[in-house]
Amino acid sequence: MTALSIAQNEETARNEACKVLSEGGLIALPTETVYGLAADATNGKAVARIFEAKGRPRFNPLICHMSSIEMARRYVEFDDTAQQIADAFWPGPLTLVLPLKPGSDIHSLTTAGLDTLAVRIPTGFARTLIEQYGRPLAAPSANTSGKVSSTTAAHVAADLGSKVELILDGGPAVIGLESTILKPTATGVELLRPGGLAAADIEQVMGMSLVRNSDPSAAIEAPGMLRSHYAPGSRLQINAENAGAGDAVITFADRVLPGQDTAALVLDLSPSGDLREAAANLFDFMKRADAATQSQITVVPIPPTGLGEAINDRLKRAAAPRP
Structure with missing residues (x-):
């Protein structure tokens, strides 16, 4: 290489x-x-x-x-x-x-x-x-x-x-x-x-x-349509309302989850709530979170508007059951 x-x-x-x-x-x-x-x-x-x-x-x-x-x-x-x-x-x-x-x-x-x-x-x-x-x-x-x-x-x-x-x-x-x-x-x-x-x-x-098309059984016509995709090694919990001890927490817009004071790592996709910044940080933060926890990656709800639609798509597929 x-x-x-x-x-x-x-x-x-x-x-x-x-x-x-x-x-x-x-x-x-x-x-x-x-x-x-x-x-x-x-x-x-x-x-x-x-x-x-x-x-x-x-x-x-x-x-x-x-x-x-x-x-x-x-x-x-x-x-x-x-x-x-x-x-x-x-x-x-x-x-x-x-x-x-x-x-x-x-x-x-x-x-x-x-x-x-x-x-x-x-x-x-x-x-x-x-x-x-x-x-x-x-x-x-x-x-x-x-x-x-x-x-x-x-x-x-x-x-x-x-x-x-x-x-x-x-x-x-x-x-x-x-x-x-x-x-x-x-x-x-x-x-x-x-x-x-x-x-x-x-x-x-x-x-x-x-x-x-929200049909999970739809034919694969393009990349990124597999139900399970973009997955870290750790379990991923999306739309979380609290964090467990040892979790790696990915938050947004300066939100603090109950229990995140005992987290292994806390990363904020965008403290200002900028979805473009959040999109740019998403995959890097998922990798960093994966390396930091022996428990799970816990992600707060992300607004579904604008680039939030794509961010939530990636998170949903990353959290889906593995084949």
Whole structure:
């Protein structure tokens, strides 16, 4: 495993990443959402290594990262609604699940055999790297499948270690939650996964309500739809009203739980009650809490508005019974 700081020499980092990708290797790639475990989406052997490194079930499709709408158009079909959404929110923390074009050279492992492809255009270094490489990158979160997502290069190194050839260190992820995933249909736009772009912001710009499917048995059409996901090693109690001795407490907006004076650790996602700050801290705090307790991680209720919808989605899946 090699680690390179983007801040020290971005050109060197891009060149080395392109070399690893062209040889079928894996890189840990910083994005504005979380760190991704990236491989050439057209190289089946490379994509298979993503599933192997993560221990990810192969029925769970991957997001394909593009450098531009023009690149995305080579692989997927855009209708008017998809184009409107893309124009409004790309590049950024939004993924669209769109029909795959016939004859596309995106490997079927990337799509989990579906006739759709989850695509997004990231910001910053990730986008310029893809532009230089010239082909899309399949890049789920850079962590063991089902576990807490990585928001720093150190998280990736601690989790995946020698399973990845190159870790690109771009500092802490700014948003800290995976992308929001939408699927335009003939009858509306489905919210498949809430994420780093608040659903309410999308609805305001689009002038329509998103369709939310709460059926836990719904078919897996995109990443992040498994019932149990984002899980720490410790038991997680959400919407808690009190804390037990030795718990690791994750609070919000300076709230104090009865019993937290005997906690092993207390972390406040945002003392000021800022949901953007809370989102950016969530996965890092879950990892720190997991390391601090032999009991359980106890989390206070988080408001369900704005990015709180995505935060609560992650917490609910993290607290779900493990398979």
